[in-house]
Amino acid sequence: MKSNWISHFRHGDASMKELLGGKGANLAEMTKIGLPVPPGFTITTDACRSYYSLGRLPDSLMDDTRAALQAVELARGLRFGDASAPLLISVRSGSVHSMPGMMDTILNLGLNDETVQGLAAATGDESFAYDCYRRLIHMFGNVVFGIDSAEFETILDKARTGCGASTDQEMTTDSLRDLVEHYKQCVAEKADVPFPQDVYVQLQLAIEAVFRSWNNHRAQVYRKLHHIPDDWGTAANIQSMVFGNYGADSGTGVVFTRHPSTGARELFGEYLTNAQGEDVVAGTRTPQPIARLSEEMPHVYAQLTQAAKQLEHHYCDMQDIEFTVERGKLFILQTRSGKRTAQAAVAIAVSLVKEGLLSPQEALLRTDVAQLEHLLHPSIATDAAVDVVGSGLPASPGAASGHIVLDADEAERLSAAGERVILVRPETTPEDIHGVLAAEGVLTSRGGMTSHAAVVARSMGKPCVSGCDDVRIDLEQKRVYIGERVFSEGDLLSIDGSTGRVIAGAVPLDDADISPEFLQLLDWADRERELRVYVNADTPEDAMKARALGAEGLGLCRTEHMFMAMHRLQIVQDMILAETMEERQKSLAKLLPMQQSDFEGIFKAMDGLTVTIRLLDPPLHEFMPHLEELVVQHTELTAKNTGTPEDRQTLERLIRKVRKLHETNPMLGQRGCRLGILFPEIYEMQVEALFLAARQMLRKGVRVQPDIMVPLVGHAEELSVLRDLIERTAERVLGPDRRNCAYRIGTMIEVPRAALTADKIAEHADFFSFGTNDLTQMTLGYSRDDAEGKFLPYYVDRRLLANNPFQVLDTSGVGQLIELAVKRGLSSNPQLTTGICGEHGGERDSIYFCHETGLDYVSCSTYRIPLARIAAAQAKLLLGSRSNAQHSVSM
Numbered sequence: 001m002k003s004n005w006i007s008h009f010r011h012g013d014a015s016m017k018e019l020l021g022g023k024g025a026n027l028a029e030m031t032k033i034g035l036p037v038p039p040g041f042t043i044t045t046d047a048c049r050s051y052y053s054l055g056r057l058p059d060s061l062m063d064d065t066r067a068a069l070q071a072v073e074l075a076r077g078l079r080f081g082d083a084s085a086p087l088l089i090s091v092r093s094g095s096v097h098s099m100p101g102m103m104d105t106i107l108n109l110g111l112n113d114e115t116v117q118g119l120a121a122a123t124g125d126e127s128f129a130y131d132c133y134r135r136l137i138h139m140f141g142n143v144v145f146g147i148d149s150a151e152f153e154t155i156l157d158k159a160r161t162g163c164g165a166s167t168d169q170e171m172t173t174d175s176l177r178d179l180v181e182h183y184k185q186c187v188a189e190k191a192d193v194p195f196p197q198d199v200y201v202q203l204q205l206a207i208e209a210v211f212r213s214w215n216n217h218r219a220q221v222y223r224k225l226h227h228i229p230d231d232w233g234t235a236a237n238i239q240s241m242v243f244g245n246y247g248a249d250s251g252t253g254v255v256f257t258r259h260p261s262t263g264a265r266e267l268f269g270e271y272l273t274n275a276q277g278e279d280v281v282a283g284t285r286t287p288q289p290i291a292r293l294s295e296e297m298p299h300v301y302a303q304l305t306q307a308a309k310q311l312e313h314h315y316c317d318m319q320d321i322e323f324t325v326e327r328g329k330l331f332i333l334q335t336r337s338g339k340r341t342a343q344a345a346v347a348i349a350v351s352l353v354k355e356g357l358l359s360p361q362e363a364l365l366r367t368d369v370a371q372l373e374h375l376l377h378p379s380i381a382t383d384a385a386v387d388v389v390g391s392g393l394p395a396s397p398g399a400a401s402g403h404i405v406l407d408a409d410e411a412e413r414l415s416a417a418g419e420r421v422i423l424v425r426p427e428t429t430p431e432d433i434h435g436v437l438a439a440e441g442v443l444t445s446r447g448g449m450t451s452h453a454a455v456v457a458r459s460m461g462k463p464c465v466s467g468c469d470d471v472r473i474d475l476e477q478k479r480v481y482i483g484e485r486v487f488s489e490g491d492l493l494s495i496d497g498s499t500g501r502v503i504a505g506a507v508p509l510d511d512a513d514i515s516p517e518f519l520q521l522l523d524w525a526d527r528e529r530e531l532r533v534y535v536n537a538d539t540p541e542d543a544m545k546a547r548a549l550g551a552e553g554l555g556l557c558r559t560e561h562m563f564m565a566m567h568r569l570q571i572v573q574d575m576i577l578a579e580t581m582e583e584r585q586k587s588l589a590k591l592l593p594m595q596q597s598d599f600e601g602i603f604k605a606m607d608g609l610t611v612t613i614r615l616l617d618p619p620l621h622e623f624m625p626h627l628e629e630l631v632v633q634h635t636e637l638t639a640k641n642t643g644t645p646e647d648r649q650t651l652e653r654l655i656r657k658v659r660k661l662h663e664t665n666p667m668l669g670q671r672g673c674r675l676g677i678l679f680p681e682i683y684e685m686q687v688e689a690l691f692l693a694a695r696q697m698l699r700k701g702v703r704v705q706p707d708i709m710v711p712l713v714g715h716a717e718e719l720s721v722l723r724d725l726i727e728r729t730a731e732r733v734l735g736p737d738r739r740n741c742a743y744r745i746g747t748m749i750e751v752p753r754a755a756l757t758a759d760k761i762a763e764h765a766d767f768f769s770f771g772t773n774d775l776t777q778m779t780l781g782y783s784r785d786d787a788e789g790k791f792l793p794y795y796v797d798r799r800l801l802a803n804n805p806f807q808v809l810d811t812s813g814v815g816q817l818i819e820l821a822v823k824r825g826l827s828s829n830p831q832l833t834t835g836i837c838g839e840h841g842g843e844r845d846s847i848y849f850c851h852e853t854g855l856d857y858v859s860c861s862t863y864r865i866p867l868a869r870i871a872a873a874q875a876k877l878l879l880g881s882r883s884n885a886q887h888s889v890s891m
Helices: 014-032 045-054 061-076 115-123 126-143 149-162 173-191 199-215 217-226 290-296 298-315 342-354 360-366 369-376 408-416 430-438 452-460 516-528 540-548 559-563 566-577 581-605 627-640 645-661 673-678 680-699 716-740 752-756 758-764 772-780 784-789 792-797 814-828 844-853 862-879
Strands: 006-008 040-043 089-095 105-109 234-240 251-256 268-273 319-326 329-337 388-391 393-396 399-405 421-425 441-444 464-466 471-474 479-482 485-488 492-496 501-504 532-536 553-558 610-614 705-710 744-749 767-770 833-836 857-860
Touching (some): 006 014, 006 061, 014 329, 105 126, 105 199, 126 149, 126 173, 126 199, 149 173, 199 234, 290 298, 298 319, 342 360, 342 369, 360 862, 369 862, 393 452, 399 408, 408 430, 421 471, 421 492, 430 452, 441 452, 441 492, 452 464, 516 862, 532 540, 540 862, 553 559, 559 566, 559 581, 566 645, 581 610, 581 680, 627 645, 680 716, 716 744, 716 758, 744 752, 752 758, 752 772, 758 767, 767 814, 772 784, 772 814, 784 792, 814 833, 814 844, 844 857, 844 862, 857 862
Parallel strands (some): 399 421, 532 857, 705 744, 744 767, 767 833, 833 857
Antiparallel strands (some): 040 234, 089 105, 089 234, 251 319, 399 492, 492 501
């Protein structure tokens, strides 16, 4: 049948994700390739968008839905709402982008007081029929009417106790029948309407509820986290029910075609016999490992193994499959690309290439660059003494320490305040996603390896220990009992998601090792990319670590960081307090050998690679004590009449100097090149130290390639003056060694005027490095420290800004200045090289922009180098060669 809103599974395919949602498209694709999929149809995302536009369901939708149901009835030989042979259906959400657990599902739709009798007669099992009915009322009451699940759980607990059952499966028919009546009473009281007996009213309300769930809180948090557009909407999948709760020969489960934590080529998953729907992931029963199914139902296990292999080969990716076994017959209910840890993602990508299912280029394009940050997960130091108090399932690798919190809201609040927290719950639900996001790691007392906590933590790269039977949580007293130990909320706790250990207190952590598979992926990336990747580093140790991670140069060495050590700070303060040039030169003479030693270490670490050294940038007052502290000290000395007159005079002198240096807006004051022009002796000392270090290293056989960066240039004349100073100093210090030191002089473009007049500035520059942190502040008029703590989160939440511009480059604003500066700079200096050294240099979308704009390199923090290498390769593969950009310069 044709409809604007409906597509039968047999009419769709995997290419229709935008219309059918991921779940609907995959159900259609599995039907197409002959897998055992219960018949059904998809209500499209167009219908959902229309629902939000109209504020109600489209006029013809329910008529189309009724017509579509007839085909399902024909396929099953059952009728929806029929009292003797009722068809039961599920209504499930299905976003274009997989959002596991974020939106709502209703099972067993079509049961009422009459059809439950028909189901009991048709199956010969009245307990089964009433078990399905109570599940429907529970789900329907929660999803459609918004009744807290705890209301139904409380009633269920009392019913179990009343009939002496320890599990739902042990409840008697009479107790289940009574339970249904209590559930209906609960709905009538809490929703102020009776549970609907008209099955088409049930269906309409369920469709509306699934569409509404697109905008529930947890879905909004997930979309924001994964940058999913708000206007996509969700499809709704209507599918004939198959029942895993028929008895011992039935069940339900989840299976991954590879291990989602390690990437190992083996079936990984869990199942429950005599269970339905959400039981496996809900954490209310402990599921069995999937390998056990080979013993209990060998023929089903063989079919499942074959289906898993077929789906993985068909989609060329690891799959997450939901299945149900109804009286010994296997049905596949869903497949999707499986969520996996960063370690597993890399291992699987490389394996799929080796198995011939992907090319190296395809493997690179499928890599989630943001997730790769998780590859450098810390682990508990091998020599650390640990106090293990319990153990559970190693659900998501990595280790973390933090203060115990027992609810998601508190986790979010404390994390925002700068606290590291471990979220401890009986089990997590989709409503807890914001707490999982805020926490360092998650510990649950219930749930398996495919529970909500496990799946979500793995996708976020957070450590998780699930199903820890040793843990008992008292939410009222805010205490956690682990074995024989008692912890209060706020106590320190550590978890090891790689082994399942739970450890009292905080533990020391080691950085992670890079796997051979990750090295292989990086090698493929290096063969493709054209952007070079540099590091922002200020010490030889950081430079060496960066080089080990693949840095091809040092793109930003912030020399002001070298002066902050306590033994140097006093010398810097003496230099600032100097009243005469002679006094200042004495202090600078003390700093020069220290600075020379710094540069020697960095040159040695980066032997043969470019080292970009930025001359001193911050306002001088940053090296001085806070005025308030000085005034308090002076007041105390005066009040107590302590200290010598010389002490008081020194303090008074210091206070006068700090007040003199004080600026209303120091970020726009006497800093950067302005400091070097007013106090050229400071820059001259730095440059002399640099060239002395270069000469010393050259004589030791170290290949030195210094790039000297003049910060905050806004006028060509500023760079011209300081270039003369640098070249005079080079001639004086290097002498005949100058021909062996291929130094270059350039500037950091961080002032909008510099970008606008880049053609003039480029006449005096060998390179431009875009300092996008400050360029963003000055272009948008945002103080980063103030904006991120005040209005920026609000702007991003309300979509006034697509992203935080300090995390993702503002390509339409700041990006235009960069493009303009590159174009104008090259017009007057074709040999000019350009790069980016703000933290945007390690962010995927910003790197794509840099490639497309024609920059020569990106520079980022040490641990983002692997991400940048792969993102640069993706940029080349997606956007084409740099020959299509504005220029290509090889060095």
